[in-house]
Amino acid sequence: MRTLTTIEEMRAFVRDARSQGKSIGFVPTMGALHAGHLSLIRRAKEKSDVVVVSIFVNPTQFGPSEDLEAYPRDMAADQQKCRDEQVDAIFAPAVNEMYPQENLTWVNVESLTDKLCGRSRPGHFRGVTTVCTKLFNIVQPDYAFFGQKDGQQAIVIKRMVADLNMPLQIVVCDTVREPDGLAMSSRNKYLTPEQRQDAPLIYKSLAAARDAVDQGERSTEKVKQTIQSVLAESQEIEPEYINIVDLDTLSELPQIQGKALIAIAAKLGTARLIDNIIVDANTQK
Amino acid sequence: MRTLTTIEEMRAFVRDARSQGKSIGFVPTMGALHAGHLSLIRRAKEKSDVVVVSIFVNPTQFGPSEDLEAYPRDMAADQQKCRDEQVDAIFAPAVNEMYPQENLTWVNVESLTDKLCGRSRPGHFRGVTTVCTKLFNIVQPDYAFFGQKDGQQAIVIKRMVADLNMPLQIVVCDTVREPDGLAMSSRNKYLTPEQRQDAPLIYKSLAAARDAVDQGERSTEKVKQTIQSVLAESQEIEPEYINIVDLDTLSELPQIQGKALIAIAAKLGTARLIDNIIVDANTQK
Structure with missing residues (x-):
């Protein structure tokens, strides 16, 4: 496995793989790799001949x-994990390599990025879509892999790829969870032991919402109340939003008909955690 | 020569050329091809194995x-010109092919697009950069060719390609002029015979500006006065802007030191014409 730090090296690596007729799978990450990332890498290994993982804590997506x-960084551990997964190359550029001069060009997905996390994180998605465009242009993958945990991000990226005719396919992979249900996240490291004990309530509340929908509840207000009552079991959890939205537009739904995304953001001490599930009112259990 | 109208056909054509190891040169146009476009095509033929010309009047760049x-369209004549120049493929998609759903994703180059033509054409450059991104992602060229006549556009596109690490090289080609100096433009068709007679004053004023700089004039105010006095020879010409700007930032210069872009936009009846020259205070005649 090679660790490449310059765009020129990365382009040469890609040219070489292409000239051998190999397909390229790409897993963009900010490092601090956990089992969620590893599941993306495994999916990439299945679907493509060569797997590239980028590790870049992108400053333009932070407010x-x-x-x-504070964002956790551990390159040596990340390299070991990638080696274990038989990743072909890590792309780990410095900030100056990715942003050598003032960045004037931004890729922005309107409307979808004003909602959910976009409300409290202005500019966040613009940073994500811009850096993903840059990385896609450098790595030129056939497939790029994103986790359903960042559900809004996956929908925004898919829309960007469609609108701009980017020559790759986005593959969204299921959220990987701790045994107690907590969605894997590099930010779980911020939790104190007490907060960590309460954190699974977020997924527990989503599971309760799914049960309610499966049992025929169609009112989003009622489903939100179910979620709120579960989250209220912890005094540490401060919900930022609980939204039930259309999967294409991310607009809030008055009633659940067909598929819907139920998404939560909550503060737990210094950690801001997000999680979501997709429910389908048409496939009751 | 093939005329392709779907993105899928265009992608198949590109895949085929690539699999034969051929380089691709791309000339994006809005059709109504004139000698300026043909000079871009010839440059593309020199530099690349396969030449693709797109003909698409992009609605998102019009206010x-x-x-x-009213924008002139003549596909049969354009096809004949491309055939004569041994173009390999024309990409001529319908609007619905390029924008099959509401376009939410925009590529925007900040700062550079607020200046010169950006002042009177809000949203114009955002439309240009977005459609060029789409076309680049579809055609995946090694080189794309733009005319210096649209000087701000060339600077904006080059900055976009650099900022977003797009895997292609932008080649800017000299402005092609009528024998009397008028820059070739599809919009010259809007001119009445009388306006057509006065139109060369735009380039004449730029040539006078170059002479003044060559003779040592460094004050942009003085150079602008020279331009204004030439343009005033016609009562039909209404200048929209006369700007002397830095080539990288497009910011107005108080003094000419080193290279500068002298750019003019003017109305002549219903036609809005633009032209520009680059002067260099360090290389006096």
Whole structure:
């Protein structure tokens, strides 16, 4: 496995793979790899001949009061995990390599990015879509792999790829969870032991919402109340939003008909955690 | 020569060329091809194995009061010109093929697009950069060719390609002029015979500006006065802007030191014409 730090090296690696007729799978990450990332890598290994993992804590997707400095970084551990998964190359550029001059060009997906996390994180998705465009242009993958945990991000990226005719396919992989249901996240490291004990309530509340929908509840207000009552079991959890939205537009739904995304963001101490599930009112158990 | 109208056909054509190890040169146009476009095509033929010309009057770069409907279209004549130049493929998609659903994703180059033509054409460059991104993603060229006549556009596109690490090289080709100096433009068709007689004053004023700089004039105010006095020879010409700007930032310069872009936009009846030259205070005649 090679660790490449310059765009030029990365392009040469890709040219070489292409000239051998190999397909390229790409897993963009901010490092601090956990089992969720590893599931993306495994899916990439299945679908493509060569797998590239990028490790880049992208400054343009962090707001001024967010955790850019604190964000966990552990390149040696990440390299070992990638080696174990038989990743072909890590792309780990410095910030100056990715942003050598003032960045004037931004890719923005309107409307979808104003909702859910976009409300409290202005500019976040613009940073994500811009850096993904840059990385896609450097790695030129056939497939790029994203986790359903960042559900809004997956929908935004898929829309960007469609609108801009980007020559790759986005593959969204199921959320990987701890045995107690907590969605894997690099930000789980911020939790104190007490907060960690309460954190699974987020998924527990989503599971309760799914049960309610499966039992015929169609009112989003009622489903939200179910979620709120579960989250209220912890005094540490401060919900930022609980939204039940259309999967294409991310607009809030008054009633659940067909598929819907139920998404939560909550503060737990210094950690801001997100999780979501997709429910389908047409396939009751 | 093939004329392709779907993205799928275009992608298949590109895949085929690539699999034969051929380089691809791309000339994006809005059709109504004139000698300026043909010079881009010839440059593309020199530099690349396969040449693709797109013909697409892109609605997203026209303002609501602009000439989208009136813009000249003549596919049969354009095809004949491309055939004569041994173009390999024309990509001529319908609007629905390029924008099959509401376009939510925009590529925007900040700052550079607020200046010069950006002042009177809000949203124009956002439309240009977005459609060029789409076309680049579809055609996946090694080189794309733009004319210096649209000087701000060339600078904006080059910055976009650099900022977003797009895997292609932008080649900017000299402005092609009528024997009397008028820059070739599809919009010259809007001119009445009388306006056509006055139109060369735009380039004449730029040539006078170059002479002044060559003779040591460094004050942009003085150079602008020279331009204005030439343009005033016609009562039909209404200047929209006369700007002397930095080649990288497009910011207005108080003094000419080193290279500068001298750019003019002017109305002549219903036609809005633009032209520009690059001067260099360090290489006096």
